[in-house]
Amino acid sequence: MSEVVEKMDRRKQRTRQYxxxxxxxxxxxxxxxAISIQDITDRANVSRPTFYLHYRDKEExxxxxxxxxxxxxxxxxxxxxxxxxxADGNPVELVAFQHVAEFADFYRVMLSSRGVAAFIxxxxxxxxxxxxxxxxxxxxxxxxxxxxxxxxxxxxxxxLIGTLSWWLENEMPYPPTxxxxxxxxSGAKGVLWGLGITLDAD
Amino acid sequence: MSEVVEKMDRRKQRTRQYxxxxxxxxxxxxxxxAISIQDITDRANVSRPTFYLHYRDKEExxxxxxxxxxxxxxxxxxxxxxxxxxADGNPVELVAFQHVAEFADFYRVMLSSRGVAAFIxxxxxxxxxxxxxxxxxxxxxxxxxxxxxxxxxxxxxxxLIGTLSWWLENEMPYPPTxxxxxxxxSGAKGVLWGLGITLDAD
DNA sequence: ACTCTACTTTACACCGTGTTTTTTATTTGA
DNA sequence: TCAAATAAAAAACACGGTGTAAAGTAGAGT
Numbered sequence: 031m032s033e034v035v036e037k038m039d040r041r042k043q044r045t046r047q048y049x050x051x052x053x054x055x056x057x058x059x060x061x062x063x064a065i066s067i068q069d070i071t072d073r074a075n076v077s078r079p080t081f082y083l084h085y086r087d088k089e090e091x092x093x094x095x096x097x098x099x100x101x102x103x104x105x106x107x108x109x110x111x112x113x114x115x116x117a118d119g120n121p122v123e124l125v126a127f128q129h130v131a132e133f134a135d136f137y138r139v140m141l142s143s144r145g146v147a148a149f150i151x152x153x154x155x156x157x158x159x160x161x162x163x164x165x166x167x168x169x170x171x172x173x174x175x176x177x178x179x180x181x182x183x184x185x186x187x188x189x190l191i192g193t194l195s196w197w198l199e200n201e202m203p204y205p206p207t208x209x210x211x212x213x214x215x216s217g218a219k220g221v222l223w224g225l226g227i228t229l230d231a232d
Numbered sequence: 233m234s235e236v237v238e239k240m241d242r243r244k245q246r247t248r249q250y251x252x253x254x255x256x257x258x259x260x261x262x263x264x265x266a267i268s269i270q271d272i273t274d275r276a277n278v279s280r281p282t283f284y285l286h287y288r289d290k291e292e293x294x295x296x297x298x299x300x301x302x303x304x305x306x307x308x309x310x311x312x313x314x315x316x317x318x319a320d321g322n323p324v325e326l327v328a329f330q331h332v333a334e335f336a337d338f339y340r341v342m343l344s345s346r347g348v349a350a351f352i353x354x355x356x357x358x359x360x361x362x363x364x365x366x367x368x369x370x371x372x373x374x375x376x377x378x379x380x381x382x383x384x385x386x387x388x389x390x391x392l393i394g395t396l397s398w399w400l401e402n403e404m405p406y407p408p409t410x411x412x413x414x415x416x417x418s419g420a421k422g423v424l425w426g427l428g429i430t431l432d433a434d
Numbered sequence: 435a436c437t438c439t440a441c442t443t444t445a446c447a448c449c450g451t452g453t454t455t456t457t458t459a460t461t462t463g464a
Numbered sequence: 465t466c467a468a469a470t471a472a473a474a475a476a477c478a479c480g481g482t483g484t485a486a487a488g489t490a491g492a493g494t
Contacts, residue, residue, distance in 0.1 A: 039492065041440050066481060077442050082483065145349040152345070154394060165427065177414050177426035181398050185415065186423060188394020189387045192356060196386035212379050213387065220422035221388055224379035225367065241461065243471050268450060279473050284452065435494105442489070449482080458473070464466095 046084055048074035050095040053088075058135045061144030062092070092146075099136065103129045107160060120207060121214035122164060123190065126157070127206035130194055138198045141191065150191070157187035186217060248286055250276035252297040255290075260337045263346030264294070294348075301338065305331045309362060322409060323416035324366060325392065328359070329408035332396055340400045343393065352393070359389035388419060 052073035056065045067088060071078045085091040106125040130137050140149050161183040165173070175182070193213045197204070204212070216224035254275035258267045269290060273280045287293040308327040332339050342351050363385040367375070377384070395415045399406070406414070418426035 039438095039440065041490095041492065045440080067483090068481070078482090079443085079484080080441060083440075087482090140349075141353075143350040143353045145353075147347040147349045147352060148345040150349060150352055151343075151347075151397070154397060158394075158398075169427075173428050175426065175428045177418050179427070180402075181395060181414060182418060182423055182426045184394040184398035185391045185418060185426075186394070188397065189391035191394070192360075192386040192388070192390020193383060195353070195356060195390065196383050200382075212383060216379050216384060216387060217423045220425070221384055221419045223422070224377065224384045224387075225371075225381070226375050226377045241471065243460065247472080269452090270450070280451090281453075281474085282472055285471075289451090437493090439492080440490085443487085444485100445487105446485080447483095449480105451479080451481100452477105453479105454475100454477080456474085456476105458471105460469105460471075462467105462469075464468095 045076055053091055053095050057139055061139055062146050099133055121210050123213050124210035127209045131206050141195050154187045157190055158183040161186050247278055255293055255297050259341055263341055264348050301335055323412050325415050326412035329411045333408050343397050356389045359392055360385040363388050
C-alpha cells in the first residue's frame with residue numbers, strides 16, 4: 031500500500047512529510063478547495079517548483095496524505111472478529127467512531143460543505159465494502175436476503191456517514207462507545223425501534 | 233423563494249435561462265468542478281462579462297439553478313400525508329426516488345466523485361429535516377425515543393443518500409416504487425430483517 | 435573527498451477570474 | 465411609433481494560480 035521508503039533520500043522523505051503535514055493542517059484551517067499549491071509550499075517551507083518534483087497536483091498529495099489516516103483505520107478494522115460483535119462485546123461500528131474521533135478535526139472538514147465530494151464518496155464505497163466483507167465473515171454459509179446485499183451495504187454506509195456527520199457537527203456529545211451502540215441498535219432493530227415504537231404485525 | 237420575474241426585462245430572463253441551462257448541461261457532461269465561467273458563457277452564447285452582470289460566481293449560478301430541481305421536489309413532498317404512508321399506500325421515501333429518477337442525469341453526477349460536497353451535505357440536511365417534520369406529523373403527541381431523534385434523522389438521511397447512490401451507480405435496475413419499498417422495509421424493520429435474519433431476544 | 439541528487443532561485447507562458455469602458459442592440463412604455 | 469432606458473457585446477486590463485525550464489547551491493550517500 032505505502033511506497034518503499036527505506037531507500038529514499040532523507041531530504042525526499044522530509045520534504046514529502048512537510049508537504050503532507052502542511053496539507054492536513056491547511057485543510058483543517060481553511061477547507062480543501064481554498065488551498066493553493068503556494069499555500070502548501072509556504073507552510074511546508076519548500077519552494078513551489080519542488081512540489082511538482084513529488085506530486086502532480088493537490089489531489090495526488092491528498093491521496094497519499096490519506097494513507098496515514100487509512101493505515102489507522104485498517105489497523106482497527108483488522109481487529110474485527112466473526113460474530114457481529116467485537117471481542118469486547120462492542121459492535122464493529124465502534125472502530126469507525128474511534129477512528130473518526132482520532133482524526134476529528136480532519137473529518138469535521140472533509141465530511142462538511144467545505145469538504146470534497148470525491149472523499150465522501152470514497153468513504154462511502156469503503157464502508158460499503160467493509161459491510162459486505164463483514165456479512166460474508168459472519169454468515170459464510172450465505173443468506174437468502176430479502177434485500178440485495180449491495181443495496182443494504184450502500185444503505186448502511188450512508189447511514190454511518192450520516193450519524194458521523196451529526197456527531198461531528200454537534201461537538202461529539204457522546205463517547206464513541208455510546209454512539210456505536212445507538213447506531214448499531216437503530217440499524218439492527220430498525221428506525222421504529224429507535225423511535226421507541228413497537229412494530230405491528232406485517 | 234424565486235425572484236420576481238414579471239417585471240424583468242425579457243433579455244435578462246433569457247440570458248439567465250441560457251446560463252442556467254448551460255450549467256446544468258455542463259455538469260452532466262464534465263462535472264461541476266471542471267466547468268469554467270467561459271465554458272458556461274460559450275455554451276449559453278453570452279459574453280463572459282455578461283455573466284457577472286447576473287451572478288457573482290459559479291456557485292451562485294448553481295444555487296439559483298437548483299431552484300427548478302427544488303421546486304419539483306417540494307411539490308412532491310407537499311403531497312405527503314400523516315401516517316407514515318402516502319395516500320396510495322407507498323412509503324414517503326417514494327417521492328425521493330421519483331424525484332431523483334426525474335433528474336437522474338443531474339444527480340448521477342452530483343452524488344458522485346465528480347459532484348460537490350456542499351451539495352451532498354445540503355441534501356443530507358434537507359432530508360434530515362424532512363424526516364424530523366415527518367415524525368412530528370405522524371406522532372404529534374411526542375415520543376419517548378430510545379435514540380435522539382436528530383441522530384436518527386441524520387442516520388436515515390445518510391441511509392437514503394446511500395441507497396440513492398447505489399441506484400444511480402447501477403443504472404437504476406429497479407423502478408422507484410420497488411426501491412422505495414426495499415429501502416423503507418430495511419429501515420423500519422432493520423438491517424437484519426433485510427438480510428433475512430430473524431432477530432433473537434434482546 | 436567526491437559524486438549524485440534534491441532543492442532553490444529566477445524566470446516564463448498559459449489560463450481563468452473579475453472588472454472597466456465604449457459601443458451596439460433591444461425592450462419598454464409614453 | 466419613437467425616445468429613453470437598459471441589456472449585452474467587444475476589447476482590454478490587472479491579478480493570481482498553474483505548470484515548466486534552466487541555472488546554481490547544498491546536502492545526502494558511499
